[in-house]
Amino acid sequence: MSVDWRALHPGERVVVRRRRDDDPAPGEPRLTDVLGDVVRCDDDGLTVRTRGGDVDVPGADVVLAKRVPPPPPRRPR
Template sequence: MPSTPAAPADLLRSLPLGTRVVVRSRVPGGFTDALGDLVACDDETVTVRTRRGTAVARLGDVAAAKPVPPPPERRGRRRQEG
């Protein structure tokens, strides 16, 4: 029997800190996404450290969330031949 997906807030609370996640939350006029490391989650908010800084969302505004794999390794700069 397939399991019922957990509510986004329950999922976030169950993940260990440091897990790479994407969190979609409601904002005026639409949604916004935060992709990065889960650094905190309590009864009211979730905090994600992104490449642009820290994103904090109210759990009541979170529409979706899931763990994601680590980012791909960056490739070195290509040498220009010529």
């Protein structure tokens, strides 16, 4: 269920669909997803801590935000 991104709180695990901040080539998607934990959420936007590092998402770029369950435990190799 989608939520207003302004209602998210630090520590929550989310997926945020956002407009790309670069200029996608023809045929490339105009949107991208950011999955991770909210670090900051204010009137300007939010910061999501992903496995690859922190991603700042301006509020104007958010298309959809959704709380998601924690990741499954890693399986031993």
